[in-house]
Amino acid sequence: MSANKYGLTERQAVILTVGFYMLTALVMVSVNKWALNSLRLPWTLLWIQMLIAVLLLRATDYFGAMKMPSLEKDIAKNLIPLIAINVVGLGVNTLCLVYVDTSFYQIARGLVLPFTVLFAYILLGQPSSGLVLGACFTVFCGFYTGVTTEINVSQIGIFFGVVSSITTSLHAIVIKKSLAAVNNSSIDLVYYNNALSLVAMTPLIFLSGESADIMMRFADSGFAAFKSFLFAGFVTGIFGFLVNLAGFLQISKTSPTTHMISGAVRGVLQTLLGYFAFNDVITSGRLMGIILILSGGALYTWAKDKEMRANTKPTYIPMTQQDVDEEQDDIKKGTQV
Structure with a gap:
């Protein structure tokens, strides 16, 4: 296996990319919850996170x-689906985190796999095997177990979690397609994504009524009311930039499936973080839901790996000089034709 210019093999590069994504995403969720x-x-x-990300990129x-690239109108038009999904996805992710515990966040967004398989069939025409459908059913059972056994769970938080699952499933597919618009440059796509999302998100602050809330709080307590929030926004802005970059790098280096699986593993770490850092209560139903969701993800990974192995043709390796000569003769004949 050949190494790149940094002396890393392809496998090592993938492992480092996935690890970088998981670490930054985990820190991002915890600091967001604190903010x-x-x-x-x-x-x-x-909006603060996007602004800091754009400033860091500049x-x-x-x-x-x-x-960094210069923003071009034609490229921006081609990236409208990505920007729309990114803004909606970030919004519902954050709103879900507002209404549910950190440990329940994994369950509320537990339908990523079923939606990923569904959209792969609808948008890409990719059918699924019985094992894959079984994995999706297992994940759905985990989601159902988690949300029905919780007494004080927020229904609106679950709603935002389901919408988040949809946008997450679409996001990985759209990123893969959007790379062609920027000549497969992950950095260019990160810049376009953050800059255009910053513009698109600005009116939402006014439409949501947050601008009026900010003015009222500032009139009552002045700048002191926003010190902790602005500090948290600055920290999450830095890690938001890192997780954005890490997410694009992971998808460009691996696949939407790997992106989804690493997100599931990150969910386990988030559950532990919620328990130890935010004193979340881990009920038996919540724990069973998480186990089923992760089991479904593991079954899906095994099923897809089995399918890939079955579809891989054995590589022909010439064993003798005669084999080499015959292969060269075949190549020459093919060239002459």
Whole structure:
């Protein structure tokens, strides 16, 4: 297996990319929860994160670390589906986190796999085997178990979780398709995504009524009321930039399936984080739901790996000099034809 310019094999690069994504995403969720516990201004928090991400990207361009593209109208038009899904996805993710515990976040967004398989069939025409459908059913059972055994669970939080599952499933597919619009440059796509999402998210602060809430709080307590929130916004902005970059890198280096599986593993870590950091209560129903969701994800991964192995043709390896000569003769004949 050949190494890249950094001396890493393809497998090592994939492992590092996935690990980087999981770490940054985990920190992002925990700090987001802390920020929203301070002030419930989800769209403003997302806007701050986008602004910091764009400023950081421009800083890397200014200091020569990375070259940022100039925004072009034609490319921006081609990226409208990505921007729309990104803004909606970030919004419902954050709103879901507002209404549910960190440990329940995994269950509320547990339908990512079934929707991924469904959209793969509808949008890409990819049929699924019985094992894959069985994995989806297992995941659905985990989601159903988790949401029906909770007494004080927020129904609106579950709703945002389901919508988040839909946008997450579509997001990985759309990113893969959107890369062609920017000549397969992950960095260019990250910049376009953040810059255009920042513009698209600005009116949402006013439409959601958060701008009026900010003005009222500022009039009552001044800047002091926003110190913790702004600090949290700055921290989440930095990690939002990192998780955005990590997500694009992971999908460009791997596949939507790997992106989904690593997200499931991240969910387990989030559950543990909610228990230890935010004192979340892990009920038996919640625990069973998480186990079923992860079991379905594991079954899906095994089923897809089995399918890939079955569809892989054995590589012909010439064993003798005669085999090599015969192969060369075949190549020459094919060229002459």
